[in-house]
Amino acid sequence: MGDLVQAAETFISKNLGAVLKSSDFLQFGVDDVKSMLKLESEQDSIDEDKYRSVVSWTKHDKDRRRKHFSDLFRLIQLENLSNEFLNDVVHKEELVGSSVECTNLIITATLSRLLGAQVYKKMKGQSDEIIIIGGLSCEQSVAKFNTKTIQWSNMPDTNIARMWPSAVNYNQQILLMGGAEGLSGPYYNSVKMLDLNDENPKWDSNLPSMGEKRFAFASALLDGLVYCAGGWNGNSSLSSCESYNPEERKWSSIRNMNEKRNSHALVSARGSLYALGGGDGSYTKTNTAECYDPRKGKWEYIPPMKTCRYGLAAVVLNNEIYAIGGNAGSKNLSSVEKYNLDTKTWIDVPSMNEEKYGGSACVVDGLIWVFGGYGAKTVEFYDPATNKWQVSTNMDRERRFLCVLSI
Template structure:
C-alpha cells in the first residue's frame, strides 16, 4: 500500500455548497480552531458503534428521505438529514442553514465528492461502520476529514495502524500528519524509529524524505539502530539519491551520527574517504571533532569512550535486558540488573518486595516478566511472581501444582510452560502450563524423561527441551512437544551430555550452549535445525566455560550472562553474532552470579528510564558505568 502524499489537500473551502462565501469562510475558521484543540482520529479509543437497523432499511428503500446529496459524478442520493447531521457537524450546519439565520433550511446540496465515497460515508452514518480497504483509504480519510465524520476517520486510522509495515510507514506517517491524525502520526513515528533498519531496505519513500524529516529521524535518541554505521549509511543513501541538490545538507546530517560508537577503522575508510567529504571543506570541518575523539580513543587500547561526551551519547535501547535473582556470594539474591545495549552498561537495582531466589524460571508475556519457582537456600517454591516494568511493581500469580527449582520455562501459544525441575525430593518429568487470562495452571502431558536443570525453547510451533539431570546421570537426550496432539517424542540426542545448559531458538535453529557434562563445565555449543533434521553440529566455542547461566536474544545476537565456571560464579557476558559466527565480549554485570535467569522486553513506553541517559550522572573524566 503506497500513499501519494503530494496530492492536493482537500479542504472544506473547496466544497461547493449553496451557502454564501462569507459563511463558508466562517465555517472554515471554526473548524480550524476545533482541530487545534483535539486530534480527531483517536485510534486507541475507537469502538464499534451499533445503529438501529431500521435506519439503513429506510435508506435502501428510499423511504422518508427529506434531503438530497448531488455528487461530483451527478448521481443524486436520498438521505435523512437528521441521521446525517447526527454524525457530521458539517452537514448539520449546512442542512439547518445555521450560518444564515432566518433563511430556509437546505434540502438539496452539492458535494464535490464521487458518489462511491459519499456512499461509504453514508454507510457509516446509517450502520455505524463502513468498509475500509487499501484501495479506498487514501481518499476516504480526506473526505471524512472534509465533512468532520469522526467515526470514519477513526475507522481509517485503525485500518492504517494495523497496516503499518516497513515499506509503507513513511507514507502513512506523512499522510497522518497532513490530515491532523495526531495519534496515528505518533504511532507512525514510533514505528519508524523501531524498524528503521528494515525501512532503509524496503521503503522506496525513504529517498524522498525532506531534509527536515530525515534530520528529525536521525537525531532521535530513540532511533533503534544496532550501530551508528547504519545512521551514516542512511544519510549517505539519501544524499547520493540527488547529490547535487542535497550536497549542502551533508555537514548538518553528519552531526546526527554519534561517532563515539563507530570504529576508527570504519571512520577512516568509509566516512573520511567518502567523496563528498573529500571534496568539501565544510564537511571536513564538521568531522574534525570526531577525528580528534576517535584518534585519542584509538591510541589508548582498552580505554572506554566517555558517554557524557555528545559524540558518544548513546541512544535509548529499543530492547531492555533484565537479569533477575541468582546465586551470588554464597546465597540467593533478589537483585535485578538491567542492560543498556546501546551504552554497553549494566545497572543494578534492589527490589525490596522480591524475595531472594535462584534456579528459577523467567519469561516474558504481554510485556510482563514472570518469575517461576526456584529455591531460596532452604525452600523449593511453586510460587509465581509477575513484574510490570512500567509501574515497577511485583504481583503474586497463581501457584503451580508442584514446587520446581532447576525448572525449564518457555512461552508457547500465549501460555507459559513449566517443565520438569526438582521439588526437593525427586527430579520430575511433569509439565504444567499457565493461562494468563484465567490466572490458572493446568497439568499436561509429562515428558518421556525426568529432567532437572535442563533447558527449553519454542521454535516452529513446537516446544523442545534438552539435557538436564535425572538424579543418576547427566543427559544428552532431547525431546519435542506438539501442543496440538499433546505428545512428546524424542529427537536426535546432543553431541555432549549437558546439565545447567541453555537452549535458545536463533535463526530457525536450536542452540544448546555450555553446561556441565558430569566432569567439567563447558564452553562448547551445538546447534540443530529441526527442518533439516540430521545431527547436532558444533558451533564456535564461547570464551568462558559456564553452567547455570542466562541466555537471551538481543540485537539479533545470542547473549550469555553469568554462570558458574567450575570454581566460581562469574559476571562475564559475551554475545554470538550469527553473521560472523564469532563471540564478542560485552560489559560484565555488577555482580558475580549463577543460577540466574534473564529475559528481554521490547518497545517499553518507559525504556528511557532503564537507559544510560536516565541513570547516568555526568561527572568530569568519569568513564565507568554509574550505579543506580
Template sequence: MLCPRRKRPVKDEDFSAIVVPSMKGHGYLDYTIESHPSKAFQLMDELRHHGLLCDLVLRVTYKDAVVDFKVHKLVLAACSPYFKAMFTSNFKECLASEVTLKDVCPQVISRLVDYAYTSRITVGEKCVLHVLLAAMRFQMEDVAKACCDFLIKNLEPPNVIGIARFAEEIGCVELHQRCREYINSHFSEVIKEEEFFSLTHCQLLELISQDSLKVLCETEVYKACTDWVRWDAEARSQYFHALLNAVHIYALPAKFLKRQLQSCPILSKANSCKDFLSKIFHDMTLHKYLPPTPYRGTKLFYVAGGYNQQSLASMEAYDPRNNTWMQLAPMEQPCSGLGASVLFGLFYTVGGRNLSMQSNNADSATLSCYNPMTNQWTQLASLNTGRNRVGTGELDGSIYAVGGSQGSTHHNTVERYDPETNRWTFVAPMSVARLGAGVAACGGALYVVGGFDGQNRWKTVERYQPDTNTWHHVASMNTARSGLGVVSIDSYLYAVGGYDGQRQLNTMERYNVGRDVWEPVASMVHSRSAHGVTVYHDKLFVF
C-alpha cells in the same frame, strides 16, 4: 596671622603633589561592584513606574482593549533582539515615540516588561502558553526556556498532546520533542484521554509508526487504533487499513488476533482489513516463518535472583544500546534456581529455592510478575508443585514450567500457565525427569534439551506439540549437559555451556530443526553452567 585658603583642585594641573610610583612599577586599581547592574536596573524600573525619562510608549491592542506602557527603549533592546533590531535599524520605529503591538494580551506584555527591568517573571499555569508565545515572538529566549521547562515539568497524559500541538505550531522544537518523548513513554495512559481522539489520522499514523513507542504489548497499539476509529466510525473507517499497516501485526498474540477476527465491530465492516488480518492469523496457526518485527521502546535484558553464598533477591537490567546495567525493584523473596520468561512485555519468574539462613530452603511453587512500566512485582497463581532449577519457555501466549525438582524428587511433569485465566494446568509429561534442562520454542513446538534426573545427565532432546499434547524424541546432542542455556534463532536451536558431570563447559552446539541434526559451533571464552542466554538482533548474549 591669617593664611589664605587654598583653592580645591579641579584639574590635573591644579595638583602640586608629586605621585611617586611603586618601585615594582605595576600597581593599579581594579574594583568591581557586583550589585551595580541590579541597582541600575532597579533605578530604571523606579523611573519607569514614575514615567520619568521614558522614551517610548508601547500601545498594546488586544480584542477591544488598548493599554499603554511607558518604557525605555534601551532596556527593551538589551533583553530582546526583536526590539534591538526595531530601535537600531532603519525601521520607522527607530525614532518613534510610540509603537503599537497587536494581538498580544496586555497582561502578557506587562509580565515581559517587568522581566526586562527586574530579571524576574511570575506566571500562573493558565497563562504560561500565552507568555511562551509572546516570548518566542519577541525573541526573549530566557523567558521562553523558563516557560518550556515549566511545561515539561508539568506534562501529564491529559495535556501532553495539546501542548505538543501548540509547540509545533509556534516552532518550539525542544518542547515539541520532549512532548513526543513523553507520549512515547506514556502511550498506554495518553490513549485514554480525550485529546488523543482529536488527533488526525496522519498524526496518529506518525505516532504509531515510531519504534520508540513504549508499550508492554503490541495489542495496546492495535486497540488504540480501533478506539480512535470507533470515536467517529463513519468518518474514520476509511483510514483503518493504513493504520493497521503501521501496527506490528506479527507481534500480536495469535489468541488476541483470533478474538479480533471474531468480535471486533470495526473489522466486521472493513472486509479488506479482515482479509488482511485473516491471512496473518493463518500464517501464525501454521507456524510459518514470520518476518521479524522491530522492537518497540527499549530492549532490556533482565537478570533476577541467583546465588552468591546465599540466594539473592536483587534484579538488574542490561541495556545493549549503551552497554549499561541498572538496578530494578528487587523480588519479594530471595530466589535461586528459578526459571524466567518474558510474555507480552511482562517478566515472569517461576519456582526456584530460597537458600538463606532465614528460610527453610523449601522448593518454591511461586509465580511472580514484574511490570517494567511501574517497576513493581505482583504475585500470581502458584504452580501445582514446587520446582527448583525448573526450565521455562513461551509458546502460543503461554508459559511452560518444565521438570525441576522438589526435595529429592526430580520431575518429568510439565505445567502450562495461561495469563488470561491466571491458572496452571498439567500437560503431558516428558519421557524422563529433567532438572536444569534448557527450554526453547521453535516452529510452533517446545523443545526440552538435556538436564539431570538425579542419576543421569542427558544428551537427549524432546519436542512437545501443543496441538496434540504429545512428546517426541528428536536427535540427541553430541554432549550430555545440564544447567545449559538454550535459545532459538531462525530455524536453529543453540545449546550453550552447561555441566557434563565432571566439568563446566564452554562448548556450544546447534540443532538444525529441518535436518534433525546437531553440529558444533564456536566455543565461548569462559566455561559456564546455570547461566542465562538471550538473543538480540540475531546475536546471542550469555550472562
C-alpha cells in the same frame, strides 16, 4: 600489505554496485559474498543490488548454494527497500517464499519501518535491554543491562530469595516462578510478577501458584501460554509439566516428558516446545532432547545433542536452537552446538571464551547474549553473521543459576 587491502576495500565499496552485478561475483565463495554484503555504500539502491546479487549467486548453483540463501538474505537492509520492490520483486521470488526465516525477516522489516524501530521492538516485548534476576549469592537481586551503552542499573528486588527459578516475559510482564531459598530449600511453587508497563513497577505476589514446587526447572512461552517443565521438588527430579493461561489466571497439567529432567533448558519454536539436556537427579547428565507439540499432546524424542549438558542455556535464532555451555559431569563447558529445525541435525558452533555452567541466555537484535555461570565473570555475545563470540563486559557481580530476559 595493510594499506593495499584497505585501498582495495575502499575501491570495492565505491564501486560496489558494479562489483555485485559482475559475472565474477557469481564465482565467489560464500564467505566472500558475505564480506561484500557487509560493505557500506553511498549508492541509494545498493540494497536492491545486494538482493539481486544474492538471488543470482544462489541460482548460479542452486542445488549447492540454496542452503546459504537465508544467511545471506539477513545481511540485506530490508528496511531500505521500497514497498514496490518488496511486493513486485522480493515477495514473488521462490527462494524467499519457501523460507520461513526470510518471510519473517520481511514482516519484521516492514512493521519496523511503518511503526518505527523502537515502537515495533516495544510491541514485540523487545528493546536493547536485558533483565537479570536472582541466582546464587544474590537471590533477591534484579538488575538491568543495556546492550548498547553496556551499562548496569538496579531494578526492584524480588524481596524473597529465588535461586534457580525460571521466568518469562509476557507482554512486558515478567513472570518469576518457583526456585528455592537455597540449595537445600525451601522450594517454591509461588509466582511473582513485575509489570514493566507501570511507571514504577513493583513485584506482585497475587498470582496463582504452580501445581508443583519446582527448582532448577525451565519455562517458555508458546501461543500465549506459559509452559513449565521438569525440575526438582525437594525429593526427586520431575518429568511433570504444566501450562499457565495469563488471561484466565489458571494453571493446567499437560503430558509428562519422556524423562525426568532438572537443570535443563526449554525453548519454543515453530509451534512446539523443545526440552534439552539436564539430569535425572542421580548425578546422571544427559544429551537427550524431546519435543512437545500441543496439537498432538505428547512428547517425542528428537536427535540427541553431541554433548551431555547439565545446567545449560538455550535460545532460538534464525530457525536454529542453540545449546550453550553447561556441565558434562567431569567439567564445565564453553562449547556450543545448534539444532537446525529443517535438517534435524546438530552441528558445532565456535566455543565461548569462558566456561559457563548455570548461566542464562537471550537474544537481542539478532545477537545471543550469555550471562553468569559457575565462576564465570564475563558477559559474552555471539554474532551468527561473523560466527564469533565476543566478550562485552564483566558481570555486575557473581551470578549463577539465574534468569535473563530481553525486555
